[in-house]
Amino acid sequence: DAWAGRRPEPRRPSGLTEQVVATFDHAPDPRTGRLLADLVRHLHHFVTANDVTEDEWRHAIDFLTRTGQISSATRQEFVLLSDVLGVSSMVDQLTNSRTPDTTPSAVLGPFYVEGPPEMAQGADISGGLHGTPLWADIRITDLDGAPVPGAVVDVWQSNEDGFYDVQLPDLDGPVLRARLRGDADGRLRFWSILPSEYPIPVDGPVGRLLEAAGRHEYRAPHLHFMITAPGFQRLVTQLFVAGGAYLDSDAVFGVKEALVVDYVPRNGPAPDGRRVDGEWRSLEFTFRLAGHRPAVHTEE
Amino acid sequence: DAWAGRRPEPRRPSGLTEQVVATFDHAPDPRTGRLLADLVRHLHHFVTANDVTEDEWRHAIDFLTRTGQISSATRQEFVLLSDVLGVSSMVDQLTNSRTPDTTPSAVLGPFYVEGPPEMAQGADISGGLHGTPLWADIRITDLDGAPVPGAVVDVWQSNEDGFYDVQLPDLDGPVLRARLRGDADGRLRFWSILPSEYPIPVDGPVGRLLEAAGRHEYRAPHLHFMITAPGFQRLVTQLFVAGGAYLDSDAVFGVKEALVVDYVPRNGPAPDGRRVDGEWRSLEFTFRLAGHRPAVHTEE
Numbered sequence: 001d002a003w004a005g006r007r008p009e010p011r012r013p014s015g016l017t018e019q020v021v022a023t024f025d026h027a028p029d030p031r032t033g034r035l036l037a038d039l040v041r042h043l044h045h046f047v048t049a050n051d052v053t054e055d056e057w058r059h060a061i062d063f064l065t066r067t068g069q070i071s072s073a074t075r076q077e078f079v080l081l082s083d084v085l086g087v088s089s090m091v092d093q094l095t096n097s098r099t100p101d102t103t104p105s106a107v108l109g110p111f112y113v114e115g116p117p118e119m120a121q122g123a124d125i126s127g128g129l130h131g132t133p134l135w136a137d138i139r140i141t142d143l144d145g146a147p148v149p150g151a152v153v154d155v156w157q158s159n160e161d162g163f164y165d166v167q168l169p170d171l172d173g174p175v176l177r178a179r180l181r182g183d184a185d186g187r188l189r190f191w192s193i194l195p196s197e198y199p200i201p202v203d204g205p206v207g208r209l210l211e212a213a214g215r216h217e218y219r220a221p222h223l224h225f226m227i228t229a230p231g232f233q234r235l236v237t238q239l240f241v242a243g244g245a246y247l248d249s250d251a252v253f254g255v256k257e258a259l260v261v262d263y264v265p266r267n268g269p270a271p272d273g274r275r276v277d278g279e280w281r282s283l284e285f286t287f288r289l290a291g292h293r294p295a296v297h298t299e300e
Numbered sequence: 301d302a303w304a305g306r307r308p309e310p311r312r313p314s315g316l317t318e319q320v321v322a323t324f325d326h327a328p329d330p331r332t333g334r335l336l337a338d339l340v341r342h343l344h345h346f347v348t349a350n351d352v353t354e355d356e357w358r359h360a361i362d363f364l365t366r367t368g369q370i371s372s373a374t375r376q377e378f379v380l381l382s383d384v385l386g387v388s389s390m391v392d393q394l395t396n397s398r399t400p401d402t403t404p405s406a407v408l409g410p411f412y413v414e415g416p417p418e419m420a421q422g423a424d425i426s427g428g429l430h431g432t433p434l435w436a437d438i439r440i441t442d443l444d445g446a447p448v449p450g451a452v453v454d455v456w457q458s459n460e461d462g463f464y465d466v467q468l469p470d471l472d473g474p475v476l477r478a479r480l481r482g483d484a485d486g487r488l489r490f491w492s493i494l495p496s497e498y499p500i501p502v503d504g505p506v507g508r509l510l511e512a513a514g515r516h517e518y519r520a521p522h523l524h525f526m527i528t529a530p531g532f533q534r535l536v537t538q539l540f541v542a543g544g545a546y547l548d549s550d551a552v553f554g555v556k557e558a559l560v561v562d563y564v565p566r567n568g569p570a571p572d573g574r575r576v577d578g579e580w581r582s583l584e585f586t587f588r589l590a591g592h593r594p595a596v597h598t599e600e
């Protein structure tokens with residue numbers, strides 16, 4: 001194209017790519033060697049096909065450096081970068097979405113925190129934060145619909161204004177995140193508040209990237225779930241609010257049709273007898289877990 | 301292959317890649333949009349072709365994060381990563397090596413520091429560090445061999461043990477790096493010491509990568525040069541010591557045949573009258589600079 005025409009023609013291919021690729025021939029772990037070699041092929045191909053300039057290279061170095069440096073115990077900018085490039089969603093599809101009968105998975109996202117506070121059946125995980133009350137009535141089954149007892153269920157979400165607790169320095173400790181347990185019948189009920197759409201953090205390098213791409217930064221409203229149960233594959237997923245904003249342009253490509261669910265508006269007394277003033281929402285959903293599959297990492 | 305066979309077949313392509321690519325269609329700067337779109341294509345292709353697992357993805361996120369966090373004003377681990385993957389050398393080839401009559405360029409490397417100390421013709425840039433004395437007699441010409449007057453020449457190198465000053469916390473200020481000026485005849489003479497092969501820094505993530513690849517970390521011995529002169533393209537290059545170690549397996553793929561030069565062993569008085577006890581080396585080299593080319597960044 002016109003742009004490339006401004007630079008003198010490159011000399012014939014130098015063999016550099018194959019020279020670099022060959023240095024991975026004797027990696028102690030063959031899988032590692034193959035991954036690095038193929039990464040080099042793709043990177044070199046990207047650089048040459050696009051005739052990447054030194055300025056652009058320098059910009060990329062600087063971008064990656066800032067992305068690492070803004071990351072911390074509670075902020076993972078590289079996960080966010082992977083998310084907005086659809087890479088997380090692609091890895092997720094390869095890993096988790098191969099059995100059509102299970103509940104589809106969705107990306108972990110940057111806001112999961114290991115070891116959320118343990119809470120009891122029926123608890124309110126909102127920590128008293130303002131919002132439309134949400135009653136969740138969850139069932140966890142196997143592929144035949146039989147209840148899976150004793151599942152460990154981590155739930156996390158943003159508040160009414162679209163912030164996670166780790167983004168709110170004034171909060172004292174975790175809220176809107178909890179570790180709950182399904183009962184012997186695979187059932188789990190809890191209170192929270194209705195999640196809202198929210199911007200991913202755009203005060204860092206990923207925000208500059210979205211700006212340069214002319215893209216918005218909003219995620220469709222959702223609740224995060226991570227479900228583990230003995231004998232079953234872990235399920236990491238999200239339940240999106242049907243009718244919510246940005247369902248067709250989610251900034252991190254997390255929406256799958258089977259995960260868009262009615263959060264039904266209700267009035268009057270709640271199932272557990274709680275008196276609610278005004279509207280509340282009811283979420284009923286059944287998660288279908290897959291059994292364990294053989295280990296995937298064995299080599300040759 | 302056998303490995304892939306252990307995982308259930310992926311469902312048919314989901315269209316995710318094209319969905320992500322489409323989000324770059326309206327980037328304010330079209331070049332940026334094309335680069336990001338093509339980057340996404342290559343990343344997704346890499347991930348799917350290699351069936352990258354969640355564990356591997358997590359490892360990559362962690363690796364990139366550590367690479368950013370170890371970087372500082374005097375250490376650029378992403379440049380080093382780019383170097384050991386041959387990406388820097390590829391960008392260098394695309395940018396600088398298109399005119400066969402100029403001195404070839406070589407990568408900048410991670411140890412250049414902006415604004416080195418200014419020193420006079422004939423100075424010794426070694427700061428008195430131990431080593432084999434090296435007398436450099438440099439000429440700077442245009443493509444016709446006519447002298448280029450008044451060039452600004454930054455020189456930097458490792459010490460006899462293979463360390464750059466920024467790696468030696470006990471040193472007080474910069475040594476073995478200087479900003480010199482060619483005279484009106486395009487000539488520049490200075491003293492230093494003979495450079496030796498050296499390991500790139502392997503106490504960070506790039507060191508782990510080389511380990512995992514089963515690769516050594518040594519660079520062939522060289523002097524770095526950055527030459528700027530009004531009316532000419534900047535030349536960043538390295539002069540390698542003929543007969544030195546690792547010339548055929550330089551860890552950052554910097555060696556080009558035309559840059560391998562004799563550092564001639566000598567005895568007796570030096571050209572400037574300095575008395576040297578024992579052997580010293582003499583480096584004579586002519587840098588041939590290219591004239592300016594038109595700007596390369598103009599769009600459509």
Ligand SMILES: [Cu+2]
Binds near residue numbers: 042045046
């Ligand atoms: Cu590719």
Ligand SMILES: [Fe+3]
Binds near residue numbers: 109157158219222224
């Ligand atoms: Fe979220």
Ligand SMILES: [Fe+3]
Binds near residue numbers: 458519522524
């Ligand atoms: Fe060097």
